[in-house]
Amino acid sequence: MLTIKNLTVAYDDTPVFTDVAVNFNAGKITGIIGPNGAGKSTMIKAILGLIKSQTGVVKYNDQSIKSVQKQIAYVEQRKDLDLSFPINVFDLVLTGTYGKLGLFKSPGKAERAASQAALAKVSLTEFSKRQIGNLSGGQLQRVFVARAIVQEAEIIILDEPFVGIDLQSETAIMKILKQWRDAGKTIIVVHHDLNKVSRYFDDLVVMNHGIIDFGPVADVYNAHNIEQAFSADLSSVLFTAKEGAQ
């Protein structure tokens, strides 16, 4: 279990959230939802140690997160990447092996085979020699998921993985997430599309500058919490429509 206790992050003395406490269970796909600027990405970046937190303890099975850093894979939002970089699909996936290889070791046969297998899992084998700028958004996202597969991590964190991608890619990625879950890994997904919440996630964290609620989707995904995090309007649209359909 990944536990977070009294986590506070502030940019220029303006706190994004204070004293956040939340748990992520192994063997579950946990969605994090909340409006723009709610602190979803900030929270996962703090967990990853990419940004400094003012206070807080993050532990994985009672070990400090720093000591299990190589057990975490992160699929970031793709917008900041240089897509003209001279690297092809296969070599990008291969970078997933770098963390565990350590310094001064080059990827060998085992690493190359693992990368090839990961590419097959996301159905991109035929694209392995292609420069990454010549892929569709969905294909590129699958490449990054393949890199996460190669990392053989216990915790996988994805930031808005389904934004701007085709349905085929979304389904393929969801399949991988479920395989990870069934292997007992901890999967955390920052997400914005409320429609698919109950279909995609086992657990849910609802955020808006702090945690509104967290727990199994059935308990947490309700009119009250959505009203708290988003708005009464959105909540009534989502939940009265649902009841009407039943």
Added chain:
Amino acid sequence: MASLSEFFSALGRYDFLQSALITAIMVGMMSGIIGSFIILRGMSLMGDAISHAVLPGVAVAYMFGFNILIGASLFGILAALLIGFVAAHSKIKTDTSIGVVFSAFYALGFILISMAESSTNLHHILFGNILAVNDSDIMTTAVVLGIVILFVTFFYKELLVTSFDETYAKTYGLKVQLLHYALMLVLTLVTVSALQTVGIILVVAMLITPAATAFLWTDKLSTMLILAATFGVVSSITGLYFSYTFNWASGPAIVIVAALLFAISFIFSPKQAVFHFHNKPTKQEVD
């Protein structure tokens, strides 16, 4: 061409020309290799800044008679640290911070040099004087080339991953900052070597132009490094030939050749395909 055979016979006869050629080849290689990482990391301006910021180090080394590599490295790294510090501890953006720091260092360098040496030397530092390299210069350049090759060989995958996706490298615990400053240190060493051939003003051209040319021809980093080194070497040798034959300053001669290679590539390379001689994969193929 008569002048071409003349150049080769002169090459056989004059030691200074041989020394110049060897130095030019080595500098072409190292600047192409390091320059590739500089442009891929979007640090062209930083490369320019560091290459200028070493000037006070060069001056101090002249004044006190120690190896200019030491003086230049000291000031190059100091400038890199200062640029990082100012950007991190204020709301000023990095490019502005670069502008402030490097111009200050450059100015300080001019003042120190005018205190220390005659204007002839300043001219050589600014525009390069490859025909005047001596044996110890060659040795120094060879050592720097060795450092560059070792650095890139041992840290190839780290340089690749931090250039492409720094965030990912951080998540698995790579010391990204340390690698950045190591690259800056190697960059200052390359700068000092290139100073002899093209001069301080044009070092940035040797770093960026052959690398940018190589970028137009390939989609693979290792190939890009080899091509950049090759373009650097070809520019250096051809430039040296023009410099010797027409009595041009070596720096401008080399840089003009590099720019010509870029211009040709810009028109004909597959990535650019200004005239569409090559077929780019079409959108239909991609989807």
